[in-house]
Amino acid sequence: MELSVEKTSSGREYKVKDMSQADFGRMELDLAEVEMPGLISCRTEFGAAQPLKGARITGSLHMTIQTAVLIETLTALGAEVRWCSCNIFSTQDHAAAAIARDSAAVFAWKGETLAEYWWCTERALEWGPDGGPDLIVDDGGDATLLIHEGVKAEIEYEKTGALPDPSSTTNQEFQIVLSLLRDGLKEDPKKYHRMKERLVGVSEETTTGVKRLYQMMENGTLLFPAINVNDSVTKSKFDNLYGCRHSLPDGLMRATDIMLAGKSAVVCGYGDVGKGCASALKAAGARVAITEIDPICALQACMEGFAVERLEDVVGTTDIFVTTTGNKDIIMVSDMRKMKNNAIVCNIGHFDNEIDMLGLETYPGVKKITIKPQTDRWVFPETGSGIIILAEGRLMNLGCATGHPSFVMSCSFTNQVIAQLELWNERNSGKYEKKVYVLPKHLDEKVAALHLEKLGAKLTKLTSEQADYISVPVEGPYKPTHYRY
């Protein structure tokens, strides 16, 4: 791997696929801004005051058009930004080019190798000799992971002189992380300590990353405060649900052009993501079965008219398989062998271990035929029958389409901006300990409110008598914390 950082004429670093796509990216950015009223409102409300002046922000989050609007909102509020993607297929190269040219240091392209991916992550954290970023915007937690692993390795190295050993794990990706830390340690054995010292906090975008954070909090290993953006109502009940309802069929159509009507589909998992996926497939005329481990979610699926089945009972009669669990080993190669010819198998969860890609790749005699990028037909030698894998088992909506649409990402990203502001404003107040926090409900409600006018929605106002009667302030928040929406 020979990668080198490039520089704009103004001296800002970047590494993107094709800088000539910057104009195209800018045009799509212009369109997206109209669809992202929450972010634009943040620019209007806060821009003049430059509240993020002096803050260095590192982002590890799909480098898409929508993220570009987020980045330019952060810079409009005064921040300096370095960015990488959190998935090897999710970068939109024209978005990366526009941002690299105009606004921030970007290290991302569609179709990175895993080694390139972690190189980019390292670059995004590289703020020069005086430490790393002040703030992190994370999605899935890889930037956070790298710092935590880095600190751990530095402590071990200081104590015992031992370097990280890639051969200590069978996980291919983690081997790369350990190599990278090993190589770095020799040059600078305190880099991640300095980073940790400087870091004010992280705001985390997604279920998977949040789960990691809570585990670290419970283990007492969390090194800095974290805001759980995923569990803002205006994030998980919008982006996860309505975003996937939009982007799952979009990905299926772009990758395979298959008619959904009349087909049978299985959605593994009926959380917010699964709910969005199942609803989209049903709306398109497919017959949908759900697999679930949680009886409550299973009963919800029943109430919406879905069959709740075990994978093994439907694996041979299903046309489309979608994993949404956030768990691992959902569809194994032994399942894939039993599938119909040209069954489509894809994952819309964060990591690529929901589908047993390793099992598939190492299956004796299996043949991979690439129809087009991110759409591969895998043929089993015994049967000559094949299955279609999308985006190599990774996030299919970002790999095969353009991810969630701007409007719903505006909700998620407005939460991100508010979280970053909150962490930065309170950096010296001691308000946030090394714990995981959710944004208060009135900010959640504010995010929603910023998105209503664009849709022509008109809120009703409580009278003070009504507010008293239900014991809430006239201006909200309107619901108790445990309310489920």
Place this chain on the structure above:
Amino acid sequence: MELSVEKTSSGREYKVKDMSQADFGRMELDLAEVEMPGLISCRTEFGAAQPLKGARITGSLHMTIQTAVLIETLTALGAEVRWCSCNIFSTQDHAAAAIARDSAAVFAWKGETLAEYWWCTERALEWGPDGGPDLIVDDGGDATLLIHEGVKAEIEYEKTGALPDPSSTTNQEFQIVLSLLRDGLKEDPKKYHRMKERLVGVSEETTTGVKRLYQMMENGTLLFPAINVNDSVTKSKFDNLYGCRHSLPDGLMRATDIMLAGKSAVVCGYGDVGKGCASALKAAGARVAITEIDPICALQACMEGFAVERLEDVVGTTDIFVTTTGNKDIIMVSDMRKMKNNAIVCNIGHFDNEIDMLGLETYPGVKKITIKPQTDRWVFPETGSGIIILAEGRLMNLGCATGHPSFVMSCSFTNQVIAQLELWNERNSGKYEKKVYVLPKHLDEKVAALHLEKLGAKLTKLTSEQADYISVPVEGPYKPTHYRY
């Protein structure tokens, strides 16, 4: 009012409309049991051990067929039960008769006056000289309210000799409560104190009652422990949502036979109840607008394709109005005057003050034409144009139809049984203070699990590797407390 308690041949007290309907009630009870697998499972699992042996339970909850199955589950577990309804129109007289004849003391009939209603409530709490019930099953909190008001009045009476004064309030219904307390005080100035002493706790069914309980907890006036059944996921996300999705159109059809397709409707409030109502109306082919005060719920409505409007902007063009807010003064008589001829106005929230019935009744020259019980046409003198009010502004699904169907009530009521067991089992352990508690998630999941087989749903089981990966026990609970489903 001349009401007198009657007795069965075995000496059990009751007051119902028509004991000859007991056989019909029993037949419908037999059918309902097949649809209520959670309750029947409770009988199977716990019946032999008689865990409620010795417990006196007072219930104030719509005396329907479904409630009858609940009551007979409580008695199957050993309890002694007295029951009243929590709404003047919601009793199903054949259900009341079957229970009165076979299982418990019932004081309830469809079409009670408010005075009769409170007389019934008092009877249900009347367990003889040695105090009241051990446990209460409450819906809306009227039994709980009566005890709290009773204790308050007794304290005041003891301190100052002052009796409750009905003229101190303009609220017609509260005047009745005060009269009843005043009259009781003279006979027995310690009745409610004895009741409070004996009471182990209450389990509350619905949003409205829960709100009252939290207010009392915050004010420090709550006299005994309470379990908030409403906020079990298997209650509020099922009964409120799917129950109303079923029973709103059922009530509209039975009351008015109106075609929903092509009509315009407004649903006031987009909480769980509003979500169910709006979804049902849309599914039936109506064009639905939502009114909301909460920007998050409003944005959810937008995402589902509903228009979010202010009532004033659509009041003159809408065919069907439904209130679901739990708040008051939602549709005022000034709104009603602007409505189309024969617009239908109904409330599916707990109390009848969402619709300004008082304003309507006292409107000069207004004429009320009863089409059939619970379906009235009110004609305004100026225009000769009329509107149709269902169930006199009260719970239309129980007033005009039969309420929620058995299956979904089985979820809610299995939570009730578990809550009653929990309160009774822990009566001496000190586990529950004078606070409001939610049932733990593993019990919530259990309730769901008990309802899956009936629907042919098959759960997937986690492997222990998968359980470790997502950090949950193999047997659950599977979600963090803040999870919203």
Place this chain on the structure above:
Amino acid sequence: MELSVEKTSSGREYKVKDMSQADFGRMELDLAEVEMPGLISCRTEFGAAQPLKGARITGSLHMTIQTAVLIETLTALGAEVRWCSCNIFSTQDHAAAAIARDSAAVFAWKGETLAEYWWCTERALEWGPDGGPDLIVDDGGDATLLIHEGVKAEIEYEKTGALPDPSSTTNQEFQIVLSLLRDGLKEDPKKYHRMKERLVGVSEETTTGVKRLYQMMENGTLLFPAINVNDSVTKSKFDNLYGCRHSLPDGLMRATDIMLAGKSAVVCGYGDVGKGCASALKAAGARVAITEIDPICALQACMEGFAVERLEDVVGTTDIFVTTTGNKDIIMVSDMRKMKNNAIVCNIGHFDNEIDMLGLETYPGVKKITIKPQTDRWVFPETGSGIIILAEGRLMNLGCATGHPSFVMSCSFTNQVIAQLELWNERNSGKYEKKVYVLPKHLDEKVAALHLEKLGAKLTKLTSEQADYISVPVEGPYKPTHYRY
């Protein structure tokens, strides 16, 4: 059977259940008129001219509130009317009473025996010594059948002296028809000949009756002109489809209170009626399978996300069975024996031979438990397990609920009024031969247009350039005859 005709004070004949329900019927008639803009427009447009002056109309069509508005539209246009129902369970007694008291001779009540049913049909055709009606409004063709069978019997009797022999058929209902003709023949051997001579024509409401008419036309046995109202687009694509979408769940709910969400259902037949039923069940959260013989309809079902199955493959796992085929022997007693306990079996097609009621009734040891009128549980002796049969296998939406709602019946019945006007106006012109006719498309479009304003719909007008471009008149008709909508 001792039935006698009664008379109003004005001397009009009738036989209804309870004349005291006339006021209630009138109130519901008032409400229905607001929902039936097509019929009311006919009164406004044609009333003054009295175009049906002198016409005697016999109707054999469900005696409901909606039909009452039809009848009073016919009388408002000058006709004299006699009416019976076309189904033993479909009469709404308050509607019958209101019409009997105020407007026309009615012979109908809910729960007739078959013998009573045909007695009523005979009465409705009884216009005194100078022949029968001038016009018939028929639904299912029973009035038409009686005249055709009557004429046939009279011819045979004249030729051979032979009387109809009830024992010549095993069909129970046809035995009654033959008995009735036999008894009548002795008194008046030319009654049906006189009737046939006078008759201007019939307008037929439904698929089943239309099928009979086309068969007679093809056999050359049709005795008078017929207008096929069923195949007006504004009839079959509205009443059959949207009417059933409304009234199927209505009937299920009123009869059984069962929760539809989560249940599995089978709809036999995917014509317009089946499409409406399947769509309603799906919308309510049921999982729906279709059975079909026609590959085109089957493929439509697939495209809408329904499973297309054979009854035998799903009979043991289905909760709700609905027949909509217009064919016979769809669900046999051998199927019923394999069903789940308390499976619901019902028919929304015109005749009761879709479900094998005879097989069920004669099954050795079977036990019928009437839960309430039109809701029976049949228990098989071998298993002790039972099924629920609605409306004794007859039209469940009329037997268990109130049939289609007013608005959609206004479409159907406006076609009826226009058909009656057309037959009467052209009675001497020779325009109509002894054939079956469909109303011309511009009248179909007119019926639709009369119903738009009530729903707030605004039509766009073609410019003459646009009309030329697509080669239609500016005022319509807009579609070729073969257009399928």
Place this chain on the structure above:
Amino acid sequence: MELSVEKTSSGREYKVKDMSQADFGRMELDLAEVEMPGLISCRTEFGAAQPLKGARITGSLHMTIQTAVLIETLTALGAEVRWCSCNIFSTQDHAAAAIARDSAAVFAWKGETLAEYWWCTERALEWGPDGGPDLIVDDGGDATLLIHEGVKAEIEYEKTGALPDPSSTTNQEFQIVLSLLRDGLKEDPKKYHRMKERLVGVSEETTTGVKRLYQMMENGTLLFPAINVNDSVTKSKFDNLYGCRHSLPDGLMRATDIMLAGKSAVVCGYGDVGKGCASALKAAGARVAITEIDPICALQACMEGFAVERLEDVVGTTDIFVTTTGNKDIIMVSDMRKMKNNAIVCNIGHFDNEIDMLGLETYPGVKKITIKPQTDRWVFPETGSGIIILAEGRLMNLGCATGHPSFVMSCSFTNQVIAQLELWNERNSGKYEKKVYVLPKHLDEKVAALHLEKLGAKLTKLTSEQADYISVPVEGPYKPTHYRY
């Protein structure tokens, strides 16, 4: 314009964008075959007999992957084929390359100019000196039009020596047709006469083309027999409806990535295409209004819960406009000026005159910004506000996405194959006159039947008793001609 025909090594002519995409096209063809069971069945059933041996077929129909499977079915049955597209943006270049390399003469590429388009059409009809094709597969009727105009011009030229005069029309496209005929006439004044003589017939794919054919039939100007494939049930009720339900959102997403949920949309026209579009938008969470001229279709829209509005009343508040009318002048530039910023305007009807592109292009000061091919933002000078036009006002699903999916096109194209076989088989029998014919119902049912197994659907078989009862053959056809499905 300098266009020249190229040749494959085997000497077959072609003109495509990029022959190197042939392998990619072949891979997608392989996938599509699995989704097109009707066409593959035709190959299996008829292939060996080579029934189209000797037939020259010219096709003018979107040169997509699906069409490629059609072409190779025709060649598998023995035909020789030349092909062009019927829309300047609808060609999929990899499909064109694969067919050009492997199977037939293709003249088509994505993004033709209008002059290139008609050059391609001329090439597809060019079969050498002994006349033109034996059969035509037409879509929209352009190949048929060219022959009819050619014959007309040749007659005029023979009679008067006058050449076609492009300046005689203001229609830009028709000017091109006339130029082309003018230039051709000089070289060969009998070309189209020879073509007409040889031609056995045409099978026409779409509503627009069919309308032209019926007009010519009525005018007596139709030069050869035509089969109306569009009005096969398995075409118009599937491809038009379910095809558009799939491909409208697909086109919107690929072109604009806009979130459909929460947006307001207007669908102009509620025929089969409009029904599919409206249903898709509603399913995606948009609020949808319909514009209609036909009261029956308008009432259908009402029954499905759509608002029926006039364009002028909603033009300023709508986010997405879709025309589906087959008429012209639906959305004028005067409408566009009143639209919201970035409103999306597109057409899914056959021709580009539904949207006033000419008005837009010639609007003083308007600025066109191409975001990407087929997605243009047009900015009005007065407001600086812009609208997004898709596919330059042409068929957006083919211009911006890949058109209808394979499965539904298999229905349409199986009808095409059957129509071509029928015309060819009966070429000497005189069965077909110079008229427009629809395929008989049993063939329509056969097409449906061929597509059921792929979806796992199982047909029920009539018993002979049942078949007699409803007077149909056991094997079908099952419905009368006028049945509307």
